[in-house]
Amino acid sequence: MKTYLTRCYEWIDERVQLDSLVTFMGKKYVPVHRNSVWYYFGGVTLFLFIVQVVTGILLLLYYKSGEELAFESIQFIMSKVQFGWLIRSIHSWAANLFILAAVIHMFSVYFEKSYRKPREVTWLTGMLMLFLGLGFGFSGYLLPWNELAFFATKVGTDIAGVVPVVGKPIMIFLRGGEDVTGATLSRFFGFHVAVFPGIFTLLLGIHLILVQRQGMSEPMHAERDPGKPHKTMPFFPNFLLRDLLLWLIVLNIIAILAVFFPWELGKKADAFASAPAGILPEWYFLFMFQTLKFLPAKMLFIDGEVFGIILFGIAGLLWLLVPFWDKKSARGERNRAVNYIGIFVVGYIILFTILGWTL
Amino acid sequence: MINDGRDRFENGKRDFLKYVLGGSLIAWAGSILYPLFAYLKPPKQAEVEVSSVKVGKLSQIDKDSGTIVRFGNKPVILVRTATGDLRAFSATCTHLDCTVQYRKDFGAIWCACHNGRYDLNGRNIAGPPPRPLDEYRVIVQGEEVLISKKS
Numbered sequence: 401m402k403t404y405l406t407r408c409y410e411w412i413d414e415r416v417q418l419d420s421l422v423t424f425m426g427k428k429y430v431p432v433h434r435n436s437v438w439y440y441f442g443g444v445t446l447f448l449f450i451v452q453v454v455t456g457i458l459l460l461l462y463y464k465s466g467e468e469l470a471f472e473s474i475q476f477i478m479s480k481v482q483f484g485w486l487i488r489s490i491h492s493w494a495a496n497l498f499i500l501a502a503v504i505h506m507f508s509v510y511f512e513k514s515y516r517k518p519r520e521v522t523w524l525t526g527m528l529m530l531f532l533g534l535g536f537g538f539s540g541y542l543l544p545w546n547e548l549a550f551f552a553t554k555v556g557t558d559i560a561g562v563v564p565v566v567g568k569p570i571m572i573f574l575r576g577g578e579d580v581t582g583a584t585l586s587r588f589f590g591f592h593v594a595v596f597p598g599i600f601t602l603l604l605g606i607h608l609i610l611v612q613r614q615g616m617s618e619p620m621h622a623e624r625d626p627g628k629p630h631k632t633m634p635f636f637p638n639f640l641l642r643d644l645l646l647w648l649i650v651l652n653i654i655a656i657l658a659v660f661f662p663w664e665l666g667k668k669a670d671a672f673a674s675a676p677a678g679i680l681p682e683w684y685f686l687f688m689f690q691t692l693k694f695l696p697a698k699m700l701f702i703d704g705e706v707f708g709i710i711l712f713g714i715a716g717l718l719w720l721l722v723p724f725w726d727k728k729s730a731r732g733e734r735n736r737a738v739n740y741i742g743i744f745v746v747g748y749i750i751l752f753t754i755l756g757w758t759l
Numbered sequence: 760m761i762n763d764g765r766d767r768f769e770n771g772k773r774d775f776l777k778y779v780l781g782g783s784l785i786a787w788a789g790s791i792l793y794p795l796f797a798y799l800k801p802p803k804q805a806e807v808e809v810s811s812v813k814v815g816k817l818s819q820i821d822k823d824s825g826t827i828v829r830f831g832n833k834p835v836i837l838v839r840t841a842t843g844d845l846r847a848f849s850a851t852c853t854h855l856d857c858t859v860q861y862r863k864d865f866g867a868i869w870c871a872c873h874n875g876r877y878d879l880n881g882r883n884i885a886g887p888p889p890r891p892l893d894e895y896r897v898i899v900q901g902e903e904v905l906i907s908k909k910s
Contacts, residue, residue, distance in 0.1 A: 559855060573799055573800070674827060674836075676871055677871045679871050693887065698889065
């Protein structure tokens with residue numbers, strides 16, 4: 401006797417030919433080698449994104465946007481709504497872990513040079529998702545409408561404003577006016593819950609389809625001696641089960657962080673108060689913030705910030721385009737220059753983040 | 760010969776249609792994009808035109824202190840120096856738009872965001888600020904302290 405589940409499967413299969421998809425998935429293998437551990441970070445990032453979607457929707461049930469409502473509604477969530485403190489803390493913690501996991505995933509792909517042909521588009525969509533992730537962080541940071549967020553947004557949008565020619569209109573577009581006001585909050589809320597998730601989901605779809613279609617990237621040393629047989633493990637169920645176990649561990653870590661280190665709400669934003677001492681942006685912007693602090697007011701003929709922003713802009717663009725200028729890796733040759741650049745960037749980010757924390 | 764003329768005629772007709780269709784396509788795209796971009800640009804809010812604001816009584820302002828005063832929708836910092844002089848500047852840091860504060864321990868105006876400093880004449884003396892703070896005029900009428908824009 402056929403079980404109900406099998407009948408269900410057959411009903412769908414008869415109409416949309418599920419079988420071919422299942423056969424395809426069954427043939428996917430994950431290479432096993434000394435660097436296999438890095439394969440898990442993409443999955444962890446995906447899991448954290450799912451956590452963000454779920455907790456984000458839950459927060460939307462009570463959150464109210466607006467100068468007179470936002471801060472109060474978060475206070476309400478934290479103090480009156482059952483487990484509201486937990487949901488909000490998880491959302492804040494998972495946001496930070498999401499950026500961390502995405503950055504680790506990105507650097508592992510970079511150092512393994514998995515972006516090389518034929519995976520350029522996977523790299524591009526991944527990088528765009530990372531930029532969007534930073535946008536999620538920046539826009540979400542303002543939504544509680546507290547003092548720290550208010551000044552972080554003032555600084556962040558003002559930095560956009562110093563870019564020559566296009567800067568000023570972009571700043572006004574972001575702020576919804578000349579200054580950071582309730583209009584800015586409305587716009588950031590819209591970006592955070594509608595615009596960014598929409599674009600992100602589209603990019604994520606492309607990214608995942610490409611990973612499924614092209615399979616996992618093999619390390620370059622394995623490609624260089626094709627004579628040796630490669631160790632692999634089936635994606636389904638072996639790798640997937642390991643993935644799920646890790647997701648469970650990550651969920652536990654978030655729960656511990658959210659319970660023992662609940663996210664602060666701080667003081668309500670006041671446009672007529674001085675910026676508080678010890679003000680810092682989110683840690684993932686800290687290295688750029690610290691660099692701007694070190695730059696003198698004037699460099700050559702331009703303001704220090706303009707110089708810094710243009711420099712970061714160019715560096716980001718070159719990083720995004722690495723599959724297109726690293727021709728050697730695409731040919732399967734070793735490219736040490738890419739490694740040195742990568743090590744320099746990691747070192748710079750770590751050093752300036754520490755400086756930002758301690759100075 | 761006859762064919763040639765006909766070709767030229769046909770080509771001319773084709774070009775004509777190309778321009779008409781291409782032109783209308785651009786006009787159509789424009790008629791869609793223009794309202795969209797115009798919508799994104801926030802309308803100019805009627806700025807509260809303020810020429811001067813009352814701050815309070817002179818006796819209530821401590822020596823060696825600074826307060827943020829609401830000037831229309833801009834913050835202004837009123838500093839009373841240790842010697843009792845009153846000075847007012849725009850409180851918006853010229854660096855990246857943060858709001859400055861008076862620091863007793865430095866005897867200077869300080870911005871917490873990027874450690875910028877201004878002396879009590881509003882001049883940028885340390886850190887990243889590229890320009891001095893805009894100065895406002897302080898008027899003392901009897902006991903009443905007023906701040907007004909410098910003309």
